[in-house]
Amino acid sequence: MTFRLSPLLAALGLAVIASSAGADTLLMERTQKETAMALPSRGMSMAQVESRYGAPRAKLDPRGGNKPQHPVINRWEYDNFIVYFERTHVIDAVVKRADSTEIGVKKNR
Template sequence: MLKFKPFVSTIAIAAALASAAAFQTAHADSLLMKRVQQEQGMDLPKKGMSMADVERRYGAPVSKLDPRGGGSKQQPVINRWEYPGYIVYFERSHVVHTVLNTPAGNNTNPGQTR
């Protein structure tokens, strides 16, 4: 019977880890849904707007971050403009996405992302 105890412990640990991972995934999904709902209720630059349209409607950005990509047709230049509370991503010169800065972390200091 002693032979099976380590195996039983391993199963218990694996089950606990799987349960924790499922909880984290559900929590992350919930946060993402709240973020999307929040974004939809705000007046943010919309997909397809030109840089000139964004600047005309929302004013000058706090900063224009260094462009990324542009190495090929499949990897066009991505420009990022930082506004208070959100970042606008442009493919070449048109908006592809606007993302809120969140205290959760992945978008609070985009200038350091490489």
């Protein structure tokens, strides 16, 4: 009986390895696409971002600001990325998805 299970277990192991390799490829592709995208850079003002990229699809509710060490964080949503501002200057911009087939974090909306 163990002889028959061994090939089955080996096949399952190969399937897991193959699916992991596919996920790694997707991550590498995403990284390449993010590098190629022209995202807002750190330090740009809100006015500069809007001038260069147009009006955002949504300006999300600000967070923080309750203490000096917790500045207000604003988030602007564009079609392919989200821009994070500390007060009025960019601190980061993040690509939402590489493409429609990418599996990622589900929205809480």
